[in-house]
Amino acid sequence: MIKYYQNYTKLARRYTNQLSSLSDISRPTFEVTKDLLGKTFVRRHPHPQPRGTLRPQKLPLLRPAIVLLLLGWAYFLYNNLTFNPSPEMIPRDVIAQQIPHVLTGTNFTNLGTRYEGKVRDNYTQGQRRILITSDRLSAFDRIIANIPFKGQVLNAMTQFWFENTKDICPNYIESYPDPQVIVGKECKPIMVEMIVRGYITGSTSTSAWTVYAKGGRNIGGNVLPEGLKKNQRLPMPIITPTSKAAHGDHDANLTPAQILEQGLLTAEQWEKLSSYALMLYARGVEVAARQGVILVDTKYEFGFTPEGEIVVIDEIHTPDSSRFWIAATYEERLAQGQEPQNINKEFLRLWLADHGYTGEGEIPAIPKEIICETTEKYIQAYEMITGKTFEAQPGDVLSRIEKNLTLYFI
Ligand SMILES: Nc1ncnc2c1ncn2[C@@H]1O[C@H](COP(=O)(O)OP(=O)(O)O)[C@@H](O)[C@H]1O
Ligand SMILES: [Mg+2]
Numbered sequence: 001m002i003k004y005y006q007n008y009t010k011l012a013r014r015y016t017n018q019l020s021s022l023s024d025i026s027r028p029t030f031e032v033t034k035d036l037l038g039k040t041f042v043r044r045h046p047h048p049q050p051r052g053t054l055r056p057q058k059l060p061l062l063r064p065a066i067v068l069l070l071l072g073w074a075y076f077l078y079n080n081l082t083f084n085p086s087p088e089m090i091p092r093d094v095i096a097q098q099i100p101h102v103l104t105g106t107n108f109t110n111l112g113t114r115y116e117g118k119v120r121d122n123y124t125q126g127q128r129r130i131l132i133t134s135d136r137l138s139a140f141d142r143i144i145a146n147i148p149f150k151g152q153v154l155n156a157m158t159q160f161w162f163e164n165t166k167d168i169c170p171n172y173i174e175s176y177p178d179p180q181v182i183v184g185k186e187c188k189p190i191m192v193e194m195i196v197r198g199y200i201t202g203s204t205s206t207s208a209w210t211v212y213a214k215g216g217r218n219i220g221g222n223v224l225p226e227g228l229k230k231n232q233r234l235p236m237p238i239i240t241p242t243s244k245a246a247h248g249d250h251d252a253n254l255t256p257a258q259i260l261e262q263g264l265l266t267a268e269q270w271e272k273l274s275s276y277a278l279m280l281y282a283r284g285v286e287v288a289a290r291q292g293v294i295l296v297d298t299k300y301e302f303g304f305t306p307e308g309e310i311v312v313i314d315e316i317h318t319p320d321s322s323r324f325w326i327a328a329t330y331e332e333r334l335a336q337g338q339e340p341q342n343i344n345k346e347f348l349r350l351w352l353a354d355h356g357y358t359g360e361g362e363i364p365a366i367p368k369e370i371i372c373e374t375t376e377k378y379i380q381a382y383e384m385i386t387g388k389t390f391e392a393q394p395g396d397v398l399s400r401i402e403k404n405l406t407l408y409f410i
Contacts, residue, residue: 038059090376098392099148102135102147104136104146113125118143119320125186127306128174128183129183129186144352148375150378155180155181157318157382157385157386158318161317169279172305178404181405187303195220196277197234200230201230209231213230221256222239237282239274241256280316284298291386296325298322299321
């Protein structure tokens with residue numbers, strides 16, 4: 001466009017000069033002039049002019065300014081449309097194309113001792129643990145499906161929260177060599193899971209609300225007041241500890257007294273874990289609230305580092321370990337007896353329940369659209385909770401991880 005503009009200007013000048021060089025005084029002369037936007041006009045001069053009297057250019061900086069403006073605009077478009085897709089910008093077909101690349105699992109033989117958890121593949125090398133977050137989705141204590149980008153979302157969220165809480169509670173993290181990998185200290189896990197609840201809710205037979213609705217007032221050693229409604233905020237957050245189940249087993253509820261009796265923790269360790277758990281929860285509530293999100297309840301795991309320090313391990317404040325509600329509609333829905341709006345993995349669980357699956361028998365075939373929609377829910381959860389834009393990394397996840405872990409192969 002600029003070239004065309006320059007050629008046009010040259011031509012116009014040449015034309016004017018040629019006409020004037022004929023120096024026929026009776027012929028009209030022409031002048032090249034510009035308007036405020038720098039557009040060039042060749043206009044017939046009302047009075048014949050001597051040759052070569054082009055008007056001096058007004059506003060000499062206009063042209064470079066327009067060029068700069070155009071470049072700035074192009075840069076803005078390039079940045080915003082190409083590299084930072086917002087949730088609406090990750091099209092369905094990009095998610096669908098990722099389905100064949102999902103990370104169902106890994107089987108590296110040269111990365112250390114392998115332990116396959118429900119969601120993560122763990123490799124231990126002496127005092128180091130490498131956690132690879134797969135795209136597996138677990139519900140009803142089994143793997144239901146593989147969800148594109150889920151591992152990346154969970155890892156990004158864990159990273160966000162560990163970075164936002166390391167000032168109040170130490171953690172095991174050392175680095176994030178790949179969007180789906182955490183490298184950290186190998187810890188001796190504490191066999192008690194600390195569940196913190198700010199609201200009374202749940203629908204399973206062991207959930208706090210089910211117990212309360214049946215008349216139970218002591219939930220995990222916490223005495224609750226009379227007259228609570230389902231999904232109501234508790235006067236203060238409570239801890240309901242469970243045993244950390246061995247692979248494949250279900251977690252069981254515990255009371256602090258049982259934890260001490262069974263020698264799972266000393267009184268001092270219980271105090272420390274409780275205070276860490278409540279501080280982490282308070283920080284989670286505060287950060288989520290800034291985004292208009294309620295951190296309803298969540299689970300923390302702790303462990304001892306090789307140096308004997310208690311740190312928080314595993315993942316924190318992810319949709320897999322926590323329940324989130326939308327704050328804006330909470331009060332109104334509570335008043336009307338409606339369930340709060342959830343932001344978590346319930347989506348696929350509900351779809352399965354609608355199709356007759358509640359944990360037993362064969363899992364019904366899940367259509368592609370439902371898989372893609374589950375991905376969208378995870379991405380939305382990430383963006384709503386952290387306030388950040390999710391930057392999906394499409395392509396073959398396994399080979400990317402292999403490349404990024406080169407340094408760690410033994
Ligand atoms: N730093 C750590 N040291 C030792 N174990 C850890 C550490 N971080 C997480 N873990 C354990 O690694 C496993 C993570 O994989 P995951 O898929 O969550 O397994 P699970 O099915 O047991 O929940 C969990 O069992 C968790 O307790
Ligand atoms: Mg886990």
